[in-house]
Amino acid sequence: MAKKKVVKPEEEEEEDLDDLEDDFLDDEETVDEYPKVSEKKEQEGAPSVTEEEDLELISEEEFELEEEARFPDYKYLKLKLSKKEGEDDYELIIEGQSHGFCNILVKHLLNTEGVNSAAYKVTGIVPAQIFIRLEDSKKYKIKDILFKAIEALREEVLETQKVFKKLT
Numbered sequence: 001m002a003k004k005k006v007v008k009p010e011e012e013e014e015e016d017l018d019d020l021e022d023d024f025l026d027d028e029e030t031v032d033e034y035p036k037v038s039e040k041k042e043q044e045g046a047p048s049v050t051e052e053e054d055l056e057l058i059s060e061e062e063f064e065l066e067e068e069a070r071f072p073d074y075k076y077l078k079l080k081l082s083k084k085e086g087e088d089d090y091e092l093i094i095e096g097q098s099h100g101f102c103n104i105l106v107k108h109l110l111n112t113e114g115v116n117s118a119a120y121k122v123t124g125i126v127p128a129q130i131f132i133r134l135e136d137s138k139k140y141k142i143k144d145i146l147f148k149a150i151e152a153l154r155e156e157v158l159e160t161q162k163v164f165k166k167l168t
Contacts, residue, residue, distance in 0.1 A: 077094055077095070077096070077097065078094070078095040078096065078127075079092060079093065079094055079095075080092070080093040081093075081142065081146075084131075086133070087137055088116070088133055088134040088135070088136065088137045089131070089132070089133050090131075090132045090133075090134070090142050091129055091130070091131055091132075092129070092130040092131075092132065092146070093126075093127050093128070093129055093130075094127060094128045094129075094130065095127040095128075096127070097122075097127075097128045098122060098128070099122050101128075102120040102122055102128050102130060103120070104153060104156075105120075105130065105149065105150075105153060106118045106119060106120050106130060108149040108150075108152045108153045108156075109130070109132060109145070109146075109149045111149075111152065112145050112148050112149045112152070113140075113148075114134055114135055114136075114139070114140035114144075114145050115132060115133070115134060115135070115145060115149075116133045116134060116135045117131075117132075117133045118130065118131065118132050118133070119131050132145070
């Protein structure tokens with residue numbers, strides 16, 4: 001047979017809460033024993049800083065850190081270039097890049113002289129793959145074509161930065 005659960009009267013539960021409140025008040029008294037930060041600075045002889053100045057200093061420091069994070073000098077890409085079955089076919093594997101970068105790089109590759117076709121494939125399993133077919137591998141070198149495409153991409157990025165600087 002199942003046992004019935006014993007229910008406490010509500011009055012006893014309220015008394016337990018009162019005991020907790022008393023304990024909490026005792027804890028607040030111990031907090032007052034710790035010195036305040038501003039008092040400690042004054043004791044060390046450091047100039048006192050008001051709360052407004054402190055907030056200004058923090059915001060300036062955070063702003064500088066944000067600026068550094070937003071505009072890193074240069075990011076090196078992990079690339080792996082391999083020759084495929086055809087004489088003029090190549091595969092470029094780029095680690096850590098998404099559709100955005102691959103799409104614009106393929107666009108610039110297609111506009112580069114000597115490239116017959118270019119496409120990319122991005123999945124979550126393997127790094128991004130860019131497939132490039134040259135018009136004639138004897139006449140055009142893959143490294144030269146990649147250099148020209150990247151330089152065109154770099155020029156476009158610099159032009160875009162100039163436009164945004166004028167807007168702000």
